[in-house]
Structures are given as structure tokens and as C-alpha cells.
Amino acid sequence: MQLLKLTNIKHYVSARLLFEVDHLHVSDKQIIGLVGDNGSGKTNLLKIIEGSVIPEEGVIERNTKIEIVPQLKRISDEKSGGEITQSYIQDALNQSAGLLLLDEPTTHLDFKHIDWLKDKLNEFPGAMIIVSHDREFLSTMCNEIWEVADKKIKVFAGGYQTYIEEKEKLKRHHDLEYEKYEKKKRQLQEAIKAKEEKATRATKAPTRKSASETGQIGAKPYYANKQKKLRKTASALETRLEQLEKVEKPAKEEPIRMQVYKEETLKNRIIIRGKEVSGSIGNKTLWQAFSFNISSGEKLGIIGPNGSGKTTLLEKILKQTPGITISPAVKIAYFTQQLTILEDHLSILDNVKLSSSQDETTIRTVLARMHFFNDDVFKLVNVLSGGEKVKLALAKLFLSDVNVLVLDEPTNFLDINSLQALEELMQTYQGTIIFVSHDRTLLENVATQIFSIEDQEVEVFDGTFKEFINRNTEHKRDKIKEELMLIENKIADVLSRLSLEVTPDLEQEFQNLLAQKKKIEAQHNK
Incomplete structure (x- = not known):
């Protein structure tokens, strides 16, 4: 059953076409991931589907009740982001909608609340359209991807991973088509050049001629005719060259090599030490005392539930509170969502140059990675959107004359x-x-060391995030095996007693133990 149909939709913002839709539909139980750059119109599309924004052109057919879960902009002092999102989700589910629209539902959520959200949405019997920058969340939840790009919406069947693979195939195909185009263009250009050279030579009299050759009747018309034919061939080739369908050159990203302050001095050295460092806010204990070392070049991911003290740990390192020792050669740059490192009255380029001695080519390359191309770098900061300011602040930090970056939730508000x-x-x-994040994919692809804060304890793990997760899984499995062995020993004891005398109490105890064993085995098989 089709719950929604969009036909020939066009939507403008200040007379500028934001996007157009030829035809889109949503069927029952579809879970669609809506992706695209910030400002491409993802939230506007959700509002058009919901009905709070009316497109300038097109037809919308709604065959079910639609509810939207808006993006969480602020966290209240009384409630965490997770609690507010839970409230939003529950309110939407209570409306008995057939189509649920979710705008960045994982923003401000920790692992626990993201897992709760997945479980809750998996129970929803209808269809969903989800805007999210959380790649792991999209991979887990979605069975189709809509991509907003170049003012169009393209549909990719399959989940997020299939979408990534398809995009890579398209890129390889584009590279191949460009190579074919360039080869054909060179062949035509070389053929034109050869014909032109032959035509030029055809008008020149031979340098050595016999008297009889000189007197040959019709020599001049022969050469003139030959030249005419060659020029005609060259002209036909030029027409073919002009009509050759142009293939744009694929964007090639050059490798980036940023200079790092005193990189060689700090190489292979421990640069930050913590000894018996505890954390608290007022009378509330965040974590018990623990010790740690951070080496130069480490990518330390700090994880834990909201309110567990991750930002407090960053601040202790930054302020070098008692118990923390930092090498004198260390220079730190700190990223927060307040973006206080930006000067509004300066351009993008000048903002970066304020704290960077990198050459302009490197600066422009890094800015281009963050989608500030060509003359974009001369825009003043005060005209940038919130997302653009976040990207600029991050680029500025990476290009600064420092050697340690401290990033507190750097992925919020990024596409x-x-x-x-x-x-x-x-x-x-x-x-x-040193970075705090709830983005599992980022942690998996970047982190080389993990600090996990949970239940007022900090676990220091030297290894990747995947190794950390697998380690916990193995530990859990070992614990389950121990519990299973204990239950089996108890069952053996009860059976031994039952062989001597059958009583209602012993029979009940035996049934209870069997139920416990079945429950533990189910956990073991997950």
C-alpha cells in the first residue's frame, strides 16, 4: 500500500529553487534514510510531506496519518537530550500514525538512548523517513536511501551500506567515462593536427624538381585539390570534436600533510600523564580516581552516558588540575559548540590564518575538504550558517600551530x-x-585508545573501539558461561536429591533452575 505520493514537486526559497521531485512514493513498512548536505532542503522536504510547508508546484497524495518528530535544538536544564527525545518519540507513537518523520533523532543521545531509540522504532508498525548524520544508525535502520543533491532527489534501493557501495560504483564509472572522453578527445585533436599539417605541406612546391616535373600540366590544381580535401577532413573532425559529449573531470582529493608543532620533538613520547585523577560536581561523584598516559599521535576517544563526566575530564586536562602533568612542548586547541575561536568580522581565510603558519595551498585544501571552495574563502564569518561555522572552526583547529586537539562532540550539526x-x-x-563522541562509526574509524566512563569508573583501554567492544562481548560471554556452569551444578545437586526423595519443594526448585538455565542460554546465543 502506498502511504504517500509526491509528483512534480518544486520548492523555492527566496525565488531560488531548493529542490524538485519528479516522482517519489512511500509504501507501508518502508524505512527511508534522507541524506544530503546541510542546506540542501532535507528538513523542508519533511515539512512538505507533513503539510506545514506548501510547495510552489506539484501534487502530494497522503493516504495515512503523518507525525513528525522535530530536531532537538536545545537540552533543558531539567531533562537530558535522551529524556526529551524519548518524550517526543512516545508522543508521536501515541498518535497512531502510519508514517513517522524523524529529523536528526540521535542528536545529543548517548549509546544507551540510541539503542533505546532503535528498539522503539523497530516496534513501530508503519513507515518512516529519517534524517540523520549517524551512519551506524542509518545502516541499522533503513532499507532505502533518498539523497538530496544538485537540487534533485535520487532513490537508492537497499540500506545505507548499499548506498555507499552504489555511490562508489558511480564514482568509478565516472572516472572511466572521463578517461574514455579524454582519450577520444586527444585522438581527434591529434588527427586534426595531422590533417592540418598535411594540408599546409600540400601547397608547398617540392624543393627539388626535374624540368619535366616542373612543366607538368595540372600539378598546381592537383595540390590545391589535395589541400581542399585535407581541410575538409580536418573540418569534419573538428565538428566531431565539438559534438563530443563532454564529461566533467572527477574531483581528485590530494593527500593532506599538515605541519604539526614540534612533531619530531614529541614523537613516541608520553605527553600527558594522569595520576589518581577523580571527578565530581559538588557532592556528586562522577568517577573514582584513575591513572592514565596519553602518547603523542594517539587518537583518544572518550565515551560514556550523558552526565557521566566526559566534558569534565576534558576540562581537567585543559586546566592541568592536580594529578595531571602535561609536557611543556604541548600546545592544545579546544573545540566546543560555542565556537568562540571565530572572529565574525573576518573572512574564512583570514580566520584560519590568524592561528596558522601553514602555506595557503594547504589551508585552501583543508577548507575545500570542508566544502569551502574557491572564492567561498573570502566570505565573512557573520554570513555563515551554524553548520558552516562548525566546519570552519574545525578546519581552523586542524590548521592551527598546535599539536594536541581536544574536540567535544565535534560531529553535532555536520552533514x-x-x-x-x-x-x-x-x-x-x-x-x-582527544575527542568525546557518541558516533560509533567515527570512533571505529579513528580511535586508537578508549576511555570509557560508566558507573563512576573509568576504564582505560589501549586499542581500537572495535577491539574495545569485542573485548566487552568476550567478557560478557565468559560471565554467562560461569553463570551457566553454576546453574548446571545446582541442577545436578537437585537431581541427586530428587533421586532419593521427590517433594513438591524440590520439584519446584528444579523447574525454577531449568527456567533460569533456559534464560541464560538465550543470552549466550544472542
Whole structure:
């Protein structure tokens, strides 16, 4: 059953076409991921589907009740982001809608609340359209992707991973088509040049001629006719060249090599030490005392539930509170969502140059990664959107004359393309990065060390995020095996007693133990 049909939709913002839709439809139980750059119109499309925004052209056919879960803009002092999102989701589900629209539902959520959200949405019997920059969330939830790009909406059947693979195939196909185009163009250009050269030579009299040759009747008309034919052939080739369907050159990203302050001095050294560092706010304990070392070049991911003290740990490192020692050669740059490092009255380029001694080519290359191309770099900061300011602040930090970057939730408000660009910068950066994130994909692709804060304890793990998760899984499985062995021993004891005398109490105990064993086995098989 089709719950929604969009036909010949055109939507404008200040007389500028934002996007157009030839034909889109949503069927029952479809879960669609809506992706695209910030400002491409994703939220506007949701509002058009819901009915709160009317498109300038087109027809919308709604065959079910539609509810929208808006993007969480602020966190209240009384409630966490997770609690507010839970409230939004529950309110929407209570409306018995057939189509649910979710705008960045994972923003401000920790792992626990993201997992709760997945479970809750998996129980929803209808269809969904989800705008999200959380790649792991999209991979888990979606069975179709709508991409907003170049003012069009393209549909990719399959989940998010299939979409990424299809995009890579399209890129390879584009590269191949460009190579074919360039080869054909060169062949035609070389053929034209050869014909023109022959035509020029055809008008020249031979340098050595016999008397009889000189007197030959019709020599001049022969050469003139030959030249005419050659020029006609050259002209036909030029027409073919002009009519050759142009293939745009694929964008090639050059590798980035950013200079890092005193990189060689700090190489292979421990640059930050923590000894018996505890955390608290007022009388509330955040974590018990723990010790740690951070080496140069490490990519340290700090994880934990909201309110567990991740930002407090960053602040302790930045302020070098008692118990924390930092090498004198270390220079730190700090990213927060307040974006206080930007000067509104300066251009994008001048903002970066204020704190960077990198050459302009490197600066422009990094800015281009964050989608500030060509003359964009001369825009003043005060005309940029919130998302653009976040991208500029991050680019500015990576190009600064420092060797340690401290990033507190750097992925908030970034679209997927910008997030992937940030990920690449983090991977290629030769200095040290300490970052807080709930983005599982970013952690998996970047982190080389993990600090996990949970239940007032900080676990220091030297390894990748995937290794950390697998380690916890193995630990959990070992614990389940121990519980299973204990239950089996108890069952053996009860059976031994039942063989001597059958009583109602023993029989009940035996049934209870069997039920416990079945429950533990189910956990073990997950």
C-alpha cells in the first residue's frame, strides 16, 4: 500500500529553487534514510510531506496519518537530550500514525538512548523517513536511501551500506567515462593536427624538381585539390570534436600533510600523564580516581552516558588540575559548540590564518575538504550558517600551530559529507587528538585508545573501539558461561536429591533452575 505520493514537486526559497521531485512514493513498512548536505532542503522536504510547508508546484497524495518528530535544538536544564527525545518519540507513537518523520533523532543521545531509540522504532508498525548524520544508525535502520543533491532527489534501493557501495560504483564509472572522453578527445585533436599539417605541406612546391616535373600540366590544381580535401577532413573532425559529449573531470582529493608543532620533538613520547585523577560536581561523584598516559599521535576517544563526566575530564586536562602533568612542548586547541575561536568580522581565510603558519595551498585544501571552495574563502564569518561555522572552526583547529586537539562532540550539526571529511582529517592528522563522541562509526574509524566512563569508573583501554567492544562481548560471554556452569551444578545437586526423595519443594526448585538455565542460554546465543 502506498502511504504517500509526491509528483512534480518544486520548492523555492527566496525565488531560488531548493529542490524538485519528479516522482517519489512511500509504501507501508518502508524505512527511508534522507541524506544530503546541510542546506540542501532535507528538513523542508519533511515539512512538505507533513503539510506545514506548501510547495510552489506539484501534487502530494497522503493516504495515512503523518507525525513528525522535530530536531532537538536545545537540552533543558531539567531533562537530558535522551529524556526529551524519548518524550517526543512516545508522543508521536501515541498518535497512531502510519508514517513517522524523524529529523536528526540521535542528536545529543548517548549509546544507551540510541539503542533505546532503535528498539522503539523497530516496534513501530508503519513507515518512516529519517534524517540523520549517524551512519551506524542509518545502516541499522533503513532499507532505502533518498539523497538530496544538485537540487534533485535520487532513490537508492537497499540500506545505507548499499548506498555507499552504489555511490562508489558511480564514482568509478565516472572516472572511466572521463578517461574514455579524454582519450577520444586527444585522438581527434591529434588527427586534426595531422590533417592540418598535411594540408599546409600540400601547397608547398617540392624543393627539388626535374624540368619535366616542373612543366607538368595540372600539378598546381592537383595540390590545391589535395589541400581542399585535407581541410575538409580536418573540418569534419573538428565538428566531431565539438559534438563530443563532454564529461566533467572527477574531483581528485590530494593527500593532506599538515605541519604539526614540534612533531619530531614529541614523537613516541608520553605527553600527558594522569595520576589518581577523580571527578565530581559538588557532592556528586562522577568517577573514582584513575591513572592514565596519553602518547603523542594517539587518537583518544572518550565515551560514556550523558552526565557521566566526559566534558569534565576534558576540562581537567585543559586546566592541568592536580594529578595531571602535561609536557611543556604541548600546545592544545579546544573545540566546543560555542565556537568562540571565530572572529565574525573576518573572512574564512583570514580566520584560519590568524592561528596558522601553514602555506595557503594547504589551508585552501583543508577548507575545500570542508566544502569551502574557491572564492567561498573570502566570505565573512557573520554570513555563515551554524553548520558552516562548525566546519570552519574545525578546519581552523586542524590548521592551527598546535599539536594536541581536544574536540567535544565535534560531529553535532555536520552533514554526512562533512562528517566524512572530518574523519579523514582526524585520520591524517599527525598530532594527538582527544575527542568525546557518541558516533560509533567515527570512533571505529579513528580511535586508537578508549576511555570509557560508566558507573563512576573509568576504564582505560589501549586499542581500537572495535577491539574495545569485542573485548566487552568476550567478557560478557565468559560471565554467562560461569553463570551457566553454576546453574548446571545446582541442577545436578537437585537431581541427586530428587533421586532419593521427590517433594513438591524440590520439584519446584528444579523447574525454577531449568527456567533460569533456559534464560541464560538465550543470552549466550544472542
